[in-house]
Amino acid sequence: MSSLPYRVAIIGAGSSGLAAAVKLYSSESARPISATIFESRREAGGRTRSFTDGESHDTLDNGQHLLLGCYTSTLSYLRTIGSKHLLQKQNSLEIPYMIPGEFRSSTLKLAAGLPVPLNLLSGLFQTDLLHKYEKIAAMRFGMGLMMFRYDKHMAHASCAELFKFAHQPVTLIEKLWKPIVIGTINLPPEKASAQVFLHLMRIIFLQNRKYSAMLFPKVGLSDMLINPAVKYLEQHGCTIKYGENVRSIKHGNNLIYLESDGGNDVFDALIFAGNYHDASFLPEEVQELIPPITYSPIANAYLWTDKKIIGKPICGFIGTSLEWCFSKPTHTSGELLACTKSAADGLIAKENDEIANIFWNDIKKSFPGSDAKLLRSVIIKEKRATPLLNAELQLHRPKTRTPVPHLYLAGDLVQNGLPMTIEGAVRNGQKAAAEVLKGI
Numbered sequence: 001m002s003s004l005p006y007r008v009a010i011i012g013a014g015s016s017g018l019a020a021a022v023k024l025y026s027s028e029s030a031r032p033i034s035a036t037i038f039e040s041r042r043e044a045g046g047r048t049r050s051f052t053d054g055e056s057h058d059t060l061d062n063g064q065h066l067l068l069g070c071y072t073s074t075l076s077y078l079r080t081i082g083s084k085h086l087l088q089k090q091n092s093l094e095i096p097y098m099i100p101g102e103f104r105s106s107t108l109k110l111a112a113g114l115p116v117p118l119n120l121l122s123g124l125f126q127t128d129l130l131h132k133y134e135k136i137a138a139m140r141f142g143m144g145l146m147m148f149r150y151d152k153h154m155a156h157a158s159c160a161e162l163f164k165f166a167h168q169p170v171t172l173i174e175k176l177w178k179p180i181v182i183g184t185i186n187l188p189p190e191k192a193s194a195q196v197f198l199h200l201m202r203i204i205f206l207q208n209r210k211y212s213a214m215l216f217p218k219v220g221l222s223d224m225l226i227n228p229a230v231k232y233l234e235q236h237g238c239t240i241k242y243g244e245n246v247r248s249i250k251h252g253n254n255l256i257y258l259e260s261d262g263g264n265d266v267f268d269a270l271i272f273a274g275n276y277h278d279a280s281f282l283p284e285e286v287q288e289l290i291p292p293i294t295y296s297p298i299a300n301a302y303l304w305t306d307k308k309i310i311g312k313p314i315c316g317f318i319g320t321s322l323e324w325c326f327s328k329p330t331h332t333s334g335e336l337l338a339c340t341k342s343a344a345d346g347l348i349a350k351e352n353d354e355i356a357n358i359f360w361n362d363i364k365k366s367f368p369g370s371d372a373k374l375l376r377s378v379i380i381k382e383k384r385a386t387p388l389l390n391a392e393l394q395l396h397r398p399k400t401r402t403p404v405p406h407l408y409l410a411g412d413l414v415q416n417g418l419p420m421t422i423e424g425a426v427r428n429g430q431k432a433a434a435e436v437l438k439g440i
């Protein structure tokens, strides 16, 4: 056995690239690892990053992120880097909804003491979010899900086609399925892959009662997911090269030759965890594996109010432009609200003030008794929030292994049946690292 370090290059210091590096350094290895991460930006984090707002000094994320109990790979990553305690966990899924069009609010709450699927059945039975016929249709859908009744027809279908096939009432789709599809796949049911939705629903609702509970970061995303990983990696001897765009990858003699802004390097293995719309520097036989990518945007607004108005970690909105609102810690005002709208194609073309007003009006309509005033807003438009995961893309997502020896793919795009999420990104990073370790 050689004691020479095994040189691994990782492209991208988003959650996937960092998870890959953490896995390399925290696993048993036939040779000592020497990893170098190339990150084109001046900071790590990619699509999960935070910054300090200059005026309020509050920590803001590039967009509110929500984690679920089923994020098992992410939880193990957070445990390794020592930041799992920075998540606030629900005991079991509980979502308060505002329905201003019907002048009411409602709650969907799964029973904490019951195993799956009884917790789901009792939650559906008890909620006043749905009418009796909608509950029966939802339960029928759940039965079909458990019995894999839809899967063989749905490989090429959208969620809208799935709901039609499963005879789901339009009102149930609007109140229950559409918010779940948009919130998890960042696409409307007409576009989102049915196959991904079915897989995800089985994981969240049918495997373990803890998997549907929501996990809220108590601090900014960078302080929970990114900075502790960077610290862990630096302590273990990993080099992170910031501001270094990778320009070319070649291979031969069982080695990988990498050219970046900083010059030329040679590695024994490479993990690509960068952005797939911009991967023309990868070897041709790898590029051939990558399908055409378009993106689905997310619009985020931070609203500072003079008084508390929501006061809950999360609040869902039905029938409004605003979909989710989160109450965040603030130094300066009554409440800081992180508002999000996924699949926000129509919204992100608007001016920032207009977006803030649309969200604020939705909140005011939903809490008509409140005299809270909007003090200030910050809008963040993420045009490339997630690859547009329709049925076509789901069928053509690349796999971890490539035809090039010792070159592996990671990032949220790589096939794992999940939507483009932190969990998908972390899991794919860990899987690519496991492949590297196997190949030593």
Ligand SMILES: Cc1cc2nc3c(=O)[nH]c(=O)nc-3n(C[C@H](O)[C@H](O)[C@H](O)COP(=O)(O)OP(=O)(O)OC[C@H]3O[C@@H](n4cnc5c(N)ncnc54)[C@H](O)[C@@H]3O)c2cc1C
Pocket: 011, 012, 013, 014, 015, 016, 017, 038, 039, 040, 041, 044, 045, 046, 047, 048, 062, 063, 064, 065, 066, 067, 244, 245, 246, 247, 273, 274, 275, 278, 298, 300, 382, 384, 385, 386, 410, 411, 412, 413, 420, 421, 422, 423, 425
């Ligand atoms: C607003 C918003 C809200 C979201 N909400 C949620 C949520 O609630 N829950 C959830 O689980 N997920 C959510 N997501 C999705 C989640 O953020 C992503 O799936 C995940 O962060 C992807 O991580 P990644 O490492 O694969 O990619 P990225 O984070 O994009 O990292 C790729 C990195 O590679 C670098 N790079 C690219 N090309 C090169 C190159 N040539 N050389 C060097 N470096 C390069 C980039 O600069 C970047 O840092 C959300 C995303 C956004 C934008």
